[in-house]
Amino acid sequence: MMDLTDLFATRAGRMKASEIRELLKLLDQPDIISFAGGIPDPSLFPHEAFRQAYADVLGGPDANAALQYQVSEGYRPLRRWIAREMGRIGIPCDENNIFITSGSQQGLDYLGKLFLSPGDTALVTWPTYLGALQAFNAYEPRYDRLMPAGGNMTPDAYRQAASETGGAVKFAYLVPDFANPSGETLTLAQREAVLDLAEELGIAIIEDAAYAALRYSGEGVPPIAALDALRSGGIDQGRTIYCGSFSKILAPGLRVGWICAPRPMIEKLVLTKQASDLHSPSINQMVVHHVAEATYGAQVERTRTAYHARRDALLEALEHHMPKGVSWTKPDGGMFVWVTLPEGMDAVELLAHSVAEARVAFVPGSAFHADGGGRNTLRLSFTLADERAVTEGIPRLADLIRRSLPA
Known part of the structure; x- marks a missing residue:
């Protein structure tokens, strides 16, 4: 055989x-x-909000749209809601900066596909989210250690190490708020240091914000994407790609996440999704929009x-x-x-x-x-x-x- x-x-x-x-x-x-x-x-x-939302969507004027193909960017009213939420946390944008994914895990897979050629370097923390390593591994990168708290790796040292495998440093990936797995949160100074390093290396930053809403104590710290927008003059001029999810607050089973990023990045992600699964499920996006509008806070x-x-x-x-x-x-x-x-x-x-x-x-x-x-x-x-x-x-x-x- x-x-x-x-x-x-x-x-x-x-x-x-x-x-x-x-x-x-x-x-x-x-x-x-x-x-x-x-x-x-x-x-x-x-549960009750979801039951009512499915009934409203399937029993209302949008029933056909809920069961039909959707644009690859995602359901526009949901993207508008997310854009408002991004503005609330200091990341001014509009729906054209928002891309809906089938969970934030799909977003990580797409970003690995877009950035990584075999031998390229991804900077990650030690430890880092296992799902990110799994998503990136398929694109055959090497990993180097990202040290937001400080270390002896200079931009030139990162470049030299990357060139020795025939690739280049492409991005820094991190979970700055209540990280999976460590639970640690980066200080404002550490976030600024990551931005400084990314600017010197000329690389992207992937900010995984899956847990950002779950703060129980201490003072909040601005997202890296917000700091980047202030530095660069707006989200479209920045280098930070913000990955969000409804899984930890509403429910993971619907598999609805999003990416907030500069428009040129969104355009490439749309092409990636068209070649992958066309779009995230229409009905799930519409239901999540209903529930988010009604109960998110x-x-x-x-x-x-x-x-x-x-x-x-x-x-x-x-x-x-x-x-x-x-x-x-x-x-x-x-x-x-x-x-x-x-x-x-x-x-x-x-x-x-x-x-x-x-x-x-x-x-x-x-x-x-x-x-x-x-x-x-x-x-x-x-x-x-x-x-x-x-x-x-x-x-x-x-x-x-x-x-x-x-x-």
Whole structure:
């Protein structure tokens, strides 16, 4: 029998299964306490608003349009709503700067396709969002470490390292607010430093803002795209591509995200989508528009209130139970806490024991490192962390860590 895998392009070798998606299967085991999946709590979804929106769309004058092909840019009223939201957070634009994607993950895939030739360099933080690495990997880049807090890499050093593989530095990708996986937020000075570096290198910035609305404490910091627009004289003169999503606030199942970017970038993204899936589902875009118009602000507050309490409970449990030598981030928002174990410990090995013995799941930190490093780190998600998860799961995990500490 012929093995068709022999015909695969070289990029197929860089496509790996998501450790997180595999861990989500554990959620089907009722005795597993999972801090693994970075997924929203479905009990917070605005179910009634969605039911009413689907009824209104399919029962109204737009029923035919909802079931018909759509322009590749996306449903215009939704793009107008998003443009107003962008203006509210300091990014003046109009609907021509907005492009609707099938979730923000599709946006990352398209951006990798547009920017990366084999051997080109993407600058990413260490650690960084696993889904971004998966999206970019298909286009065979090399990765270099982006250090917003400062480091010894100069623009010339980045250029030299990129040229040694026959490519160029193309963009810096980062999650500046409550990052997945670390939970950390860049300061204003760090955001300005990223802009400075991008200007010196002549590269784009991909600002992944999936968690930006989920702030529970601390003062807000302007988006990089807003700072860039001020520097450059407007969004169309800037270099920042802002990726947003409705998944964390409204619901992920409809797969509606967006990109806010200079118009020339939007034009290329439209061509990419035409060659891919033509457009995001019309009915989902129209329904999301209805729900966003009616409930977005209230939904943000509802979600913040719930996750704020769960973050606090998780941090308190870690403080009370974790052994000496273990540290963790204390995020001002988002969905994640990043735990660092003592040197010499391996979170991948720990996970196997944790699932088998403690019946607690988490994501090993090495999955979020482009070089496979960070073996002594792990990510905990608190969005589904109910009282049992905190009062039973964290003590079990802490006890396992205590017993696994290097002698």
